[in-house]
Amino acid sequence: MNILIRRPRQRARPCTPADLGGGQPLVQIEGTVRAAIETGRSRIVIAGALFGLCFLVLGGRLADLMLFRGGIEPTPTRTAGLVAATGSASPVERAPIVDRNGVLLAVNLRSASLSADPRRIIDPAEAATKLTRLFPELNRAELHQKLMSDRGFLWIKRNLTPGDQKSVNALGIPGLAFHVEQKRLYPQGSLAAHAVGYTDIDSKGIAGIEQYFDDRLRDPGRLQDPLQLSIDIRVQHALRDELSKSIEQFSAIGGAGLVMDARSGEIVAMVSLPDFDPLSPGGAVGDAKFNRITLGVYEMGSTFKTFALAMGLDTGVIGMNGGYDASHPIRISRFTISDDHPKNRWLSVPEIYQYSSNIAAAKMAVDVGAAGQKAFMERMGMLRKPVVEVPEVGSPLFPKRWNTIETMTIAFGHGLSVSPLQTGVGIAAVVNGGLLVPPTLVKREAGAVVPAERVLKPQTSANMRRLMRLVVTDGTGTKAEANGYVVGGKTGTAEKAGVGGYQKKALLSSFVAAFPMHEPRYVVIAIIDEPKGTKETHGFATAGWTAAPAIGRIVSRIAPLLAVAPIDANAPKVREALMLPAPAVGAPERKLASF
Amino acid sequence: MKRALTAAGVFALGAVAYGMYQLAYEVKRLEDELIALNRSIAQEREAVEVMKAEWTYLTRPDRLQARVNRHLSLAPPPPHRILALSGLPPRPEEAVVEGWGVISIPDPNAPPAPQAKPFPENLPLPVADPPVGALAAMDLATAERGR
Structure with a gap:
């Protein structure tokens, strides 16, 4: 190793680009090592240029985002997937049907079904009593028996009304869970049944308007757009x-x-x-x-x-x-x-x-x-x-x-x-x-x-x-x-x-x-x-x-x-x-x- | 000079890093907020749909008809009571009201006369908030009575 180093002044700082580059050469190198240093220097320049380019691209992108595209909020539809992924809401599967004055004849609603995990129910007797008080159609003894069992899952009641769902929540029984399902509802009951028709369990129209306009009602682009009939529900x-x-x-x-x-x-x-x-x-x-x-x-x-x-x-x-x-x-x-x-x-x-x-x-x-x-x-x-x-x-x-x-x-x-x-x-x-x-x-x-x-x-x-x-x-x-x-x-x-x-x-x-x-x-x-x-x-x-x-x-x-x-x-x-x-x-x- | 420059550089670097982190966190926070808002919008929309369906269910004609028949003495208007606005007789200027004698009917286009307030102003206001539990007790009492 044959290196000659001259230090003009003792400096308690690391090497800076100025030390390497122009001005008075601080370091004098000779021989083959010099050539190696030269190569390193040019490599540094290339790497620096590359980094500079990268930062330029990033800066440009930043300016683009901040100056030109700022203010455009993500629309609910763009985030709908995000929301759906979180499981809080799923889009309806079928457009509503309304009468000539806009009164609902058919609508898809999410309804909750109630299930229980008997292993997590602390007091089956109390839970059974409370639930049968809320849903008199359930058999208390039978429900008690089921809740005492060792199973991990059982249905208690399908398709609760929102009111019932609230009441169940108010009971505060641990080990109960709701499962969200979609259901086609006909708020007018049998009143316009022949005209409106009905759907099967997969929400597919199989009679009346529901069948005739099945494709239109399921068209993803028109789910929010109700189909308006000429029927007047009062008449x-x-x-x-x-x-x-x-x-x-x-x-x-x-x-x-x-x-x-x-x-x-x-x-x-x-x-x-x-x-x-x-x-x-x-x-x-x-x-x-x-x-x-x-x-x-x-x-x-x-x-x-x-x-x-x-x-x-x-x-x-x-x-x-x-x-x-x-x-x-x-x-x-x-x-x-x-x-x-x-x-x-x-x-x-x-x-x-x-x-x-x-x-x-x-x-x-x-x-x-x-x-x-x-x-x-x-x-x-x-x-x-x-x-x-x-x-x-x-x-x-x-x-x-x-x-x-x-x-x-x-x-x-x-x-x-x-x-x-x-x-x-x-x-x-x-x-x-x-x-x-x-x-x-x-x-x-x-x-x-x-x-x-x-x-x-x-x-x-x-x-x-x-x-x-x-x-x-x-x-x-x-x-x-x-x-x-x-x-x-x-x-x-x-x-x-x-x-x-x-x-x-x-x-x-x-x-x-x-x-x-x-x-x-x-x-x-x-x-x-x-x-x-x-x-x-x-x-x-x-x-x-x-x-x-x-x-x-x-x-x-x-x-x-x-x-x-x-x-x-x-x-x-x-x-x-x-x-x-x-x-x-x-x-x-x-x-x-x-x- | 160089020392100052370096210090400024280091400071700027720190500031930018801090700013960037702040910005990133702010964006994350806003995104969370956006997701929460979108979720609550979706929930509200759904609640509105449910309420619309429930309202339709509660106001379906056969139910209303049953209630009206039970609680009200209303009947469909006979055809002679349905008139176009132009079919109304001209507005009288005076009328004889039993017990009041002849009263004059004010011109509807005249400026309104000062009127008494519908409620007396000197009604005593409650001096303190109701004691805790009083409202609940009241509800309970009503519920008891209702039973």
Whole structure:
């Protein structure tokens, strides 16, 4: 080692960069060692430059964070994962469903289930006593036995209410634990069960709206965005309440009701009785889960004369002043068509509808012809499966061969089975000026363009409104009147088809109505399945005695909820809109039977 | 001079290190706070959802109808009682009230007259806080009575 070191001054400090670098060389090195030192020096410079670069990058990043990105707070969604990881909250798995006013119909809630670790319970007897006091449905002895056991885990109660959870916490028993689970709840109970439907235990929709909109309800991007239906829960309740009363009064086996906006096709209420609790659909008895409005198809009976008359008037086969001879029953092949309210004379068009004449309706349909009637029914949507936002939709049943006899029976509502929903859509078209509007269970936004198809002339619709009003003022449906709301409609009493023909005692009494008749806003349908006559109805179970009074009560209840202003039935505006043409004096245009 | 520079450097280093630690801890604290806040927001939201569901459950129409039928003598308004605002009769300027004779009804657009306070001002206020336990005792008494 041959190193020469000169120290100009003794310094009690470590070597500094100045010592190594410029200025006077403090250390003089020679030989091979010098070269080694030089290499070291250049390495230090490179390392320093690298460190400098690193610090520059860090500084730049710091400036970027502080100056340019500062102030942007992490949004709750960005931290949601963080929160979820801590186990305090998990996102809902299914979007809520609300009615047209925002009232909850279905919602996912986290519910706590109570479990126990018996090994950690200090006083099983006391715990059992306290818990049974809180949940009287638990068996104290059995619970005590379980809590004494040596197991590490046992369920005490699933799906507690928040109130119960609080009470359990207040008991302060060690060894109890809550487990959070998600549960689909239906706060309205069975009220709108058929429309809303229900889900299985995995929160998958398996009926009604829940099934139809399953993908939309589970869409992670729209979980906070409720699905708004056209149902109004208050109207739904009024409809269900009044139908239940009628079913009870007439000891019927079931009933169905529909309230629909005549202009927009929105279904405001849809009831099928008996119904079920969507929380335990498995407990539904009999056909409780069957939706009579959309899935059931029925021969609607005389309510179909509305379509027969509309067809006659629209095709020009007959005018409002015309009429048919209904003095004799029609005999065709082995059938006889007669009237339930026989007048045994010539009937004018308003009288045909007013007294619900099968004979005249049949004759009118024959005049239109089988092909014309079929085309008309097709246009009214009676021959195709309607489209609505539930999977339970029934297809209409109509005869393969559509000849004279089928034409006659379909005119008064036998031989063609349709769902009450289809009937409602048809009636809406008859009263709203002749536009067939597709029905919907989803709320239409105000001002939205409603897809509609013209199926009747406005004049036909105006005439049909007059006829429907006449049925309530002077016809078979006088009990359907609701003071102030100008109800119009048509009764229909159909004998249900059973084994070996029609059953005289098993009736399907229905009433299709619209109100207020001078400018209809809503279509209401009430159907009572197999009503039995009572003393008050003098033993009658026909629609005029059973379904019509229900319509009157329903309209009185729902009209104020639907903001329909009451109006005097004799107000000039109403009279003008519903005035029937005066019967021609002298000899009216008589049209006799065409065969 | 160099000594001072070094001292300043060392001091600055310490200060920066301290500042950095402070900052790091502050950020950590804020993050914790954020997580806690987000958690409580989520909890509150959930509580709101639960309460909405509970409110809907408690105000479902059939339950309300049963209560109204039992406790109130309300009936649906007959149609003649539903009027548009324009359908109201003009406001009378005088009215005969039994026991009061003819009274004049003030113009609704006139400035309001000075009114008496709804509660007397000279009501004695409590002089001291209620003794500890008194409120609980009161609750208990109410509960007892209620039973």
